[in-house]
């Protein structure tokens with residue numbers, strides 16, 4: 001289980017994550033939503049130790065992330081960051097193979113290669129596996145980074161805005177792939193999402209942040225109510241039942 005205890009992060013005098021205590025569900029898909037600047041990415045970065053905490057503790061399966069060796073954490077938790085800079089000339093297959101590093105230490109086995117091919121297949125990347133990352137579209141590159149993260153084969157999969165740059169077809173395919181990881185592989189998938197309808201249709205649990213704090217936690221049905229959404233976003237959002245699902249409409 002991932003547990004945050006009284007976690008805060010400040011920049012100068014500004015608290016951007018303010019005394020957050022929460023336990024993430026051990027399995028299934030959890031989405032973190034909320035307005036720009038609410039602290040979602042900062043929280044995810046602290047959970048994965050990309051960013052040090054100003055105060056508090058994060059435990060992953062009871063291990064304090066501040067004191068856990070990097071390779072031990074990398075075998076349990078993988079993260080997709082929002083800003084994936086491409087610094088060298090890698091092919092899609094090279095990048096995805098990097099995801100196996102915590103297991104292979106740079107010497108991929110037959111099993112590692114099978115994971116790579118599986119991830120390329122599941123993200124629809126086989127036709128472009130030989131292409132260089134700096135020659136791809138934004139959405140193709142995003143799918144390659146997600147494949148790398150899934151290839152790490154960790155129980156905890158944290159993804160900061162995985163739908164960035166994806167068209168509708170690829171966004172739906174991505175959410176179905178993440179649901180598959182949760183449902184058939186038993187993973188704990190945690191996503192930062194901006195689209196309420198993807199969050200509500202594909203998640204088991206939703207956490208909303210606002211002003212550095214957790215403003216809401218619950219099921220998609222509990223989230224998708226005008227009063228709850230007004231409290232989170234400070235705007236009127238209509239909810240309509242479509243094919244039994246609560247869909248948010250905010251183009252008014």
Ligand SMILES: Nc1ncnc2c1ncn2[C@@H]1O[C@H](COP(=O)(O)OP(=O)(O)OP(=O)(O)O)[C@@H](O)[C@H]1O
Nearest residue numbers: 011016034035036037038039040041042043192209
């Ligand atoms: N390096 C930094 N120095 C100062 N302030 C920062 C820094 N990084 C983030 N912040 C501030 O921390 C706050 C939270 O940022 P964060 O990226 O966690 O928000 P978010 O909820 O993920 O937002 P978004 O939806 O826009 O991605 C913002 O006000 C941001 O300006």
